Amino acid sequence: MHSALNGLRLFAAAAVVAVxxxxxxxxxxxxxxxxxxxxxxxxxxxxxxxxxxxxxLDDFRGKVVMVFFGFMQCxxxxxxxxxxxxxxxxxxxxxxxxxxLLFITVDPERDTPEVMRDxxxxxxxxxxxxxxxxxxxxxxxxxxxxxxxxxPTGDSYTLDHxxxxxxxxxAGRLRLAVSHNMPPELIAEDIRxxxxxxxx
Amino acid sequence: xKRLIATSLFAMAVxxxxxxxxxxxxxxxxxxxxxxxxxxxxxxxxxxxxxxVVEVRSPVxxxxxxxxxxxxxxxxxxxxxxxxxxxxxxxxxxxxxxYHIMLLDLxxxxxxxxxxxxxxxxEDKDGQRETVAIEAPVRSLTQGHSPKQHxxxx
Numbered sequence: 001m002h003s004a005l006n007g008l009r010l011f012a013a014a015a016v017v018a019v020x021x022x023x024x025x026x027x028x029x030x031x032x033x034x035x036x037x038x039x040x041x042x043x044x045x046x047x048x049x050x051x052x053x054x055x056x057l058d059d060f061r062g063k064v065v066m067v068f069f070g071f072m073q074c075x076x077x078x079x080x081x082x083x084x085x086x087x088x089x090x091x092x093x094x095x096x097x098x099x100x101l102l103f104i105t106v107d108p109e110r111d112t113p114e115v116m117r118d119x120x121x122x123x124x125x126x127x128x129x130x131x132x133x134x135x136x137x138x139x140x141x142x143x144x145x146x147x148x149x150x151x152p153t154g155d156s157y158t159l160d161h162x163x164x165x166x167x168x169x170x171a172g173r174l175r176l177a178v179s180h181n182m183p184p185e186l187i188a189e190d191i192r193x194x195x196x197x198x199x200x
Numbered sequence: 201x202k203r204l205i206a207t208s209l210f211a212m213a214v215x216x217x218x219x220x221x222x223x224x225x226x227x228x229x230x231x232x233x234x235x236x237x238x239x240x241x242x243x244x245x246x247x248x249x250x251x252x253v254v255e256v257r258s259p260v261x262x263x264x265x266x267x268x269x270x271x272x273x274x275x276x277x278x279x280x281x282x283x284x285x286x287x288x289x290x291x292x293x294x295x296x297x298x299y300h301i302m303l304l305d306l307x308x309x310x311x312x313x314x315x316x317x318x319x320x321x322x323e324d325k326d327g328q329r330e331t332v333a334i335e336a337p338v339r340s341l342t343q344g345h346s347p348k349q350h351x352x353x354x
Binding site: 072073074075076077079080082083086110112114115118119122123147151153154155156158159160161162163164179180181 | 230233234235236237238240263265267274275276296297340341342343
């Protein structure tokens, strides 16, 4: 479990070192979020959306794609992350539609596609919810080194989960890992950078 | 059900005066979508003497727990706490990113504009208990991170 976390940190640290040591190269873009360029998380990303359609990153070429793992019973971090994505889109102004949010449930047994559809639409009708079998969900999460565990509480359970958002550039390459508390203003700046500098 | 309909947008906490006279500010509950089974309640609590919240009840939920959210590295963790300590004179904030009251096994959808009754059972150092009745307005599901929303007035 910790190795996945350390893996993320290590990659982030390596990315920072790469950026620092590449100062002589023709000005690489600078980001507020952890630079994940070259890290192959989420490779072969393929999941069904709440309408049962299979989605891949190819569906969103030309847009910056932000991927977040969460669950509907989460009272706190998940709605905050979604509200933040709404704020980012507002800050992007006329480029709002150049950012696509994908929400992956880590609680597919309780989060039915119907509840997910209503829940995400309450934030922004453009948000896409992804719902897969528990097994497939685990595979996808593993491919991002995302951790989630059921934790019993009373007669029910809650979930611990990685609260990092992952950002792909318009060419479908993983570029950033955004921490749960990064303000929307900085995320919007990073997305503008990605929209302006991506060659594909 | 009629009772749940908000009579005023500015419905405030009504604390029954008792031993500890816990002050409750800015209570709210996050709205849900149909068939969503859980949500959170948030507020600020200030007790004049050392006290602790030992139980929370609400008619809208079969199970009510106080949870603490914390980050371990990049991982968000939520845990039920047995009691919520209220140090004398210090405001304890239940807010996204910290403590919150979990309303679990909701009996029906919680809609924006309604008012949810929440009852706190507060115990002081001598084991004296008081009941704090709160009428918490329901705010939008999407409440929380808009750059425009900074600080709440009461």
